[in-house]
Amino acid sequence: MPRSRGNSVVMVDVAREAGVSQKTVSRVINHAPHVRAEVRDRVLAVIDQLGYRPNVAARALVNQQRRTHVLGVIAVGLPLFGPANRVFSLEQAAREQGYELALASLPDMDPAGIRKAIDGLLARGVEGIIFEVPNHLVSVDESVFRGVPIATSVGRIPGIRQQVVIDTFQAEMGCLATEHLLELGHETVFHVAGPEEWDASRERRQGWSMALAAAGRQQPDVLQGDWSARSGYALGQRLAARPEVTAIFAANDSQAMGVIRALTEAGRGVPGDVSVVGNDDVPEAEFLMVPLTTLRSDQQAISERVLSGLVALIEDRDPDAPGPPIARELVIRSSTGPPPRRPSGL
Amino acid sequence: MPRSRGNSVVMVDVAREAGVSQKTVSRVINHAPHVRAEVRDRVLAVIDQLGYRPNVAARALVNQQRRTHVLGVIAVGLPLFGPANRVFSLEQAAREQGYELALASLPDMDPAGIRKAIDGLLARGVEGIIFEVPNHLVSVDESVFRGVPIATSVGRIPGIRQQVVIDTFQAEMGCLATEHLLELGHETVFHVAGPEEWDASRERRQGWSMALAAAGRQQPDVLQGDWSARSGYALGQRLAARPEVTAIFAANDSQAMGVIRALTEAGRGVPGDVSVVGNDDVPEAEFLMVPLTTLRSDQQAISERVLSGLVALIEDRDPDAPGPPIARELVIRSSTGPPPRRPSGL
DNA sequence: CACCACATTGACAACGCAGTCAAGGAGGGC
DNA sequence: GCCCTCCTTGACTGCGTTGTCAATGTGGTG
Numbered sequence: 135m136p137r138s139r140g141n142s143v144v145m146v147d148v149a150r151e152a153g154v155s156q157k158t159v160s161r162v163i164n165h166a167p168h169v170r171a172e173v174r175d176r177v178l179a180v181i182d183q184l185g186y187r188p189n190v191a192a193r194a195l196v197n198q199q200r201r202t203h204v205l206g207v208i209a210v211g212l213p214l215f216g217p218a219n220r221v222f223s224l225e226q227a228a229r230e231q232g233y234e235l236a237l238a239s240l241p242d243m244d245p246a247g248i249r250k251a252i253d254g255l256l257a258r259g260v261e262g263i264i265f266e267v268p269n270h271l272v273s274v275d276e277s278v279f280r281g282v283p284i285a286t287s288v289g290r291i292p293g294i295r296q297q298v299v300i301d302t303f304q305a306e307m308g309c310l311a312t313e314h315l316l317e318l319g320h321e322t323v324f325h326v327a328g329p330e331e332w333d334a335s336r337e338r339r340q341g342w343s344m345a346l347a348a349a350g351r352q353q354p355d356v357l358q359g360d361w362s363a364r365s366g367y368a369l370g371q372r373l374a375a376r377p378e379v380t381a382i383f384a385a386n387d388s389q390a391m392g393v394i395r396a397l398t399e400a401g402r403g404v405p406g407d408v409s410v411v412g413n414d415d416v417p418e419a420e421f422l423m424v425p426l427t428t429l430r431s432d433q434q435a436i437s438e439r440v441l442s443g444l445v446a447l448i449e450d451r452d453p454d455a456p457g458p459p460i461a462r463e464l465v466i467r468s469s470t471g472p473p474p475r476r477p478s479g480l
Numbered sequence: 481m482p483r484s485r486g487n488s489v490v491m492v493d494v495a496r497e498a499g500v501s502q503k504t505v506s507r508v509i510n511h512a513p514h515v516r517a518e519v520r521d522r523v524l525a526v527i528d529q530l531g532y533r534p535n536v537a538a539r540a541l542v543n544q545q546r547r548t549h550v551l552g553v554i555a556v557g558l559p560l561f562g563p564a565n566r567v568f569s570l571e572q573a574a575r576e577q578g579y580e581l582a583l584a585s586l587p588d589m590d591p592a593g594i595r596k597a598i599d600g601l602l603a604r605g606v607e608g609i610i611f612e613v614p615n616h617l618v619s620v621d622e623s624v625f626r627g628v629p630i631a632t633s634v635g636r637i638p639g640i641r642q643q644v645v646i647d648t649f650q651a652e653m654g655c656l657a658t659e660h661l662l663e664l665g666h667e668t669v670f671h672v673a674g675p676e677e678w679d680a681s682r683e684r685r686q687g688w689s690m691a692l693a694a695a696g697r698q699q700p701d702v703l704q705g706d707w708s709a710r711s712g713y714a715l716g717q718r719l720a721a722r723p724e725v726t727a728i729f730a731a732n733d734s735q736a737m738g739v740i741r742a743l744t745e746a747g748r749g750v751p752g753d754v755s756v757v758g759n760d761d762v763p764e765a766e767f768l769m770v771p772l773t774t775l776r777s778d779q780q781a782i783s784e785r786v787l788s789g790l791v792a793l794i795e796d797r798d799p800d801a802p803g804p805p806i807a808r809e810l811v812i813r814s815s816t817g818p819p820p821r822r823p824s825g826l
Numbered sequence: 827c828a829c830c831a832c833a834t835t836g837a838c839a840a841c842g843c844a845g846t847c848a849a850g851g852a853g854g855g856c
Numbered sequence: 857g858c859c860c861t862c863c864t865t866g867a868c869t870g871c872g873t874t875g876t877c878a879a880t881g882t883g884g885t886g
Contacts, residue, residue, distance in 0.1 A: 144842060155866045160844055168864055185623065191540035191548075191605055192842035195871050204604070212571075218564035225558075225585040234600055237583040239571040254580055258536060258550070258604075277531065363767035392767040421709035421738040423769045490872060501836045506874060514834050538872035542841050 143186045152180040163188060194259050204234045205444065206255030206263040208248065212239045214361060215416050216334075216386070220266060220287075223437035230438075231445055236260055243331065245273050252278050262444045265291070268332040285444035287436060288333040298443035298453040302436055303462050304334045307429045308341025310464045311383045311411040313349075314427070318409065319472045320381035322351045326369045326393055327358045328385040335361075338385050338413065359389050366392025373408075374400035380408055380473040387412035387419050387428055394424060394469065405471035415465055425467035432461040489532045498526040509534060540605050550580045551790065552601030552609040554594065558585045560707060561762050562680075562732070566612060566633075569783035576784075577791055582606055589677065591619050598624050608790045611637070614678040631790035633782060634679040644789035644799040648782055649808050650680045653775045654687025656810045657729045657757040659695075660773070664755065665818045666727035668697045672715045672739055673704050674731040681707075684731050684759065705735050712738025719754075720746035726754055726819040733758035733765050733774055740770060740815065751817035761811055771813035778807040 145163075149156040154173060161169050162177040180186075194202055205228055211217045221237065228235050236258050238251035248267060252274070255263060263284045270289035283296035290299045315323045325342050328335030339356060346353050357372065359365030366389030373379045374397050384390035390412030394404050402408050404424050412419060415430035439457040446453040491509075495502040500519060507515050508523040515523075526532075540548050551574055557563045567583065574581050582604050584597035594613060598620070601609055609630045616635035629642035636645045661669045671688045674681030685702060692699050703718065705711030712735030719725045720743050730736035736758030740750050748754050750770050758765060761776035785803040792799040 146842085156842090157844080157866060157868095158864090161865090164844080166844095168862095170864065173864085185626070187599070187602065187626070189541070189842050191537050192871090193844080194537035195535070195541050195841090195873085196843045196845085197871085212568040213565050215561075219559050222558040222585055225583075226587065234604075235583065235585075236604075237571075237581065239568055239581075241572065253533065256533065258580075258582075280531075280533075363764040367767045388764055391764050395767045395769055395771075398769050418709040418734055418737050418764075421713045421741045423741055423744050425741075492872085502872090503836060503838095503874080504834090507835090510874080514832095516834065519834085535872050538841090539874080540841095541843090541871090542873045542875080 143184045144189065145186070148177065148180050148184060148186050151184060152177045202259040202261055203232060204236050204258065204260050205441075206236045206238065206252075206258070206260035207266060208238050208240065208251050208255070208263060209266045210240045210243055210268055211361075215388075216414060217266060217268075219433055220437065223433045224264060224441060226434070227437040227441040231441060233261075233441070233445070240267075243267055243269055243272050248272060248274060249278050256280060256282060262448050264440060264444060268334060270333055283444060283447035285440045285447070287440055296447060298440075298447055300436060300439045300443060301460075302334075302431065303460065304337035305341035305344070307413055307431065307462060308338035308343075308383065309345045310341075310462070311413065311429055312342045312345035314464055314466070315381040315383065315409055315411060315470065316345070316349050316351070318381075318470060320409065321378075321473070322346065322354060323381045323383050324354050324373055324379050325356050326366055326373075326382060326384040326389050327356050328389070329360050330358060332361075335385050342383055359385070361386055361388060363388040363392035363395075365389060367396045369393065370396025371400065373397070374402055381410075381470075382408060383411045383413075385413055387414045387416045387426060390426055390428070390469070391422065394422075394426075404469050407474050409470040409473070411464075411470055419465075420467065424469050427467045427470040428465050430463055430465050432458075435460045489530045490535065491532070494523065494526050494530060494532050497530060498523045548605040548607055549578060550582050550604065550606050551787075552582045552584065552598075552604070552606035553612060554584050554586065554597050554601070554609060555612045556586045556589055556614055557707075561734075562760060563612060563614075565779055566783065569779045570610060570787060573780070573783040573787040577787055579607075579787070579791070586613075589613055589615055589618050594618060594620060595624055602626060602628060608794050610786060610790060614680060616679055629790060629793035631786045631793070633786055642793060644786075644793055646782060646785045646789060647806075648680075648777065649806065650683035651687035651690070653759055653777065653808060654684035654689075654729065655691045656687075656808070657759065657775055658688045658691035660810055660812070661727040661729065661755055661757060661816065662691070662695050662697070664727070664816060666755065667724075667819070668692065668700060669727045669729050670700050670719055670725050671702050672712055672719075672728060672730040672735050673702050674707050674735070676704060678707075681731055688729055705731070707732055707734060709734040709738035709741075711735060713742045715739065716742025717746065719743070720748055727756075727816075728754060729757045729759075731759055733760045733762045733772060736772055736774070736815070737768065740768075740772075750815050753820050755816040755819070757810075757816055765811075766813065770815050773813045773816040774811050776809055776811050778804075781806045 145156045145159045149159045159177055162174050209217050209221050225235050238255055240247050265284050265286040270291050276294045285298045287300045287302050312323050327339050357369040359369050370393035384393050390410050394410055397404055397408050404410055412426045412428035415428045419426040419428050435458040442457055443453045491502045491505045495505045505523055508520050555563050555567050571581050584601055586593050611630050611632040616637050622640045631644045633646045633648050658669050673685050703715040705715050716739035728739055730739050736756050740756050743750055743754050750756055758772045758774035761774045765772040765774050781804040788803055789799045
């Protein structure tokens with residue numbers, strides 16, 4: 135019976151050993167004033183000796199879910215580079231601000247699953263929720279949040295009051311990519327999009343669309359993928375068959391890789407015949423056989439702002455304090471260049 | 481003052497509304513027997529109507545940290561594909577078994593950081609810890625675990641009793657890759673390794689070494705990288721300069737990508753002049769310009785076994801129950817082939 | 827009809843901790 | 857030297873839940 139009373143060292147044990155009352159131990163633990171230095175040291179020594187650890191459950195209970203210093207994260211698509219990286223940088227940012235993260239990872243955006251995840255997080259006493267669900271229109275009723283503030287980097291979720299939204303400039307990314315290709319002299323730019331239900335995908339597409347419109351170019355039909363290299367490959371095969379295609383903006387680097395593979399396979403060189411831009415700047419992008427031109431944004435800054443916004447909301451401060459600027463840039467490598475000369479005059 | 485008493489619906493509220501005692505509500509919640517169906521339904525209706533949610537803190541408190549159904553995960557290197565994928569599949573496996581995960585993500589293997597992470601997890605009342613720290617010899621004293629069982633897929637951590645270890649056959653992976661290249665006719669196989677301090681890296685290297693020894697081949701010096709494509713590229717450049725290199729086993733797919741880039745850049749074709757094998761089978765591997773021959777193992781099965789082993793330990797059952805077999809296989813694509821003909825006779 | 831067994835329900839205690847309030851002691855001003 | 861103040865400390869209580877045990881009701885058996 136191993137779990138008999140394993141770590142049963144509780145405050146009273148420390149108190150008895152140190153010859154003080156339980157309350158005094160509590161005071162020492164919480165750095166409360168009015169404890170003689172000598173007593174404090176003695177108590178601390180006993181704590182160390184006995185290996186005492188406060189029981190969070192009791193603490194949370196008495197504190198009436200006031201300060202658990204735990205923030206919840208609801209993440210979808212963790213195997214993807216973007217979300218995984220986001221969670222990682224959030225964790226770092228949280229640690230810096232003295233918070234811990236409770237992660238609920240979901241395979242998809244099923245509303246029932248999301249509701250259950252929120253319930254679970256709330257049950258664990260999180261003070262706020264970082265809602266990394268890729269679609270801000272997913273149907274969650276305000277009531278499921280029970281007044282706990284939330285932060286998101288996708289878009290304002292309708293009907294939720296306690297909410298801070300950090301703009302990640304996805305549309306601008308699409309714009310930057312498209313402008314770069316147009317500046318190189320391409321007639322127009324084709325787009326291999328991510329899944330329609332992801333905000334980031336839709337916004338990047340809008341940016342692409344706006345840039346084309348601003349330049350007065352015709353807007354080709356969009357090819358819709360699912361972030362995967364596989365989908366990029368399949369869509370790339372279709373584009374490779376169309377001679378008028380000379381420039382492609384893929385919504386992420388994985389898709390861009392698949393597109394490049396398909397083009398190469400079909401005998402169309404990159405960037406000689408077709409230019410390709412990705413998005414994310416995955417660590418491998420620089421070291422592919424044809425180094426990928428792509429878009430990068432400062433994930434660490436985004437996470438810091440998401441986090442400080444949420445903490446501000448929790449602590450009743452102004453959630454819109456500036457925070458670090460979010461850098462974003464086009465990284466030009468080898469997969470983009472001027473369009474090929476027209477085969478026959480003009 | 482938004483955080484006044486947000487979700488103050490507690491059991492007594494439900495009890496009062498339903499006209500029963502608080503204890504009866506408790507029974508309904510916990511599916512305890514001896515509650516009349518009619519009463520149960522009435523209570524459930526009130527719970528739904530009032531939006532009551534049990535307070536975990538109180539629950540955990542009274543249960544003496546016995547059953548929180550939360551498992552801790554200590555993960556290092558989350559931005560890497562392997563660890564991120566592992567956490568994801570662990571989360572799924574946990575959900576299936578009725579557990580939740582509390583994640584502590586660490587940037588490195590600093591022992592102080594690990595100790596702090598364990599403390600934090602323990603403080604949150606986890607019943608077990610999945611120790612996804614890539615080196616099993618990292619110095620953690622048994623006492624910091626306070627009797628909580630741990631599971632790991634790296635290797636038995638010395639001095640810890642309550643422990644279940646799942647073998648992930650890393651050495652076999654190295655073996656398979658090397659044998660494949662030897663069978664193709666290569667004289668020997670060069671190895672671009674991962675960081676020395678990662679168990680997985682050392683084991684893959686051992687497998688490579690054993691396969692070479694078994695075939696009676698000479699064992700080239702190892703080039704040590706850090707999992708990144710960048711390091712693969714740097715090391716690949718050195719290998720590209722040596723004409724005797726015709727086969728390379730890279731410890732993961734990212735490094736393999738970098739190696740292939742370096743080789744190509746130096747004018748050595750893959751697989752025409754040099755064959756390259758990776759490890760992990762990242763989703764992009766199939767869709768690179770030269771589709772990567774690589775090794776794949778069944779992450780889902782590994783996670784299931786890690787989890788069920790840990791749960792068995794927690795529930796005092798046999799932790800070595802079989803569980804699903806862990807499939808691992810060589811995926812042969814285009815980056816490997818027979819060695820080139822010797823330039824001059826023999 | 828008496829009695830027993832068992833289903834159903836509730837009153838009360840306890841979990842580990844921090845808040846409240848009061849008691850004791852030391853120090854300073856008159 | 858007296859009184860007031862403030863520092864230090866401890867006894868007691870309550871947070872929301874479940875375990876224990878007793879009380880009540882219900883039905884079946886002899």
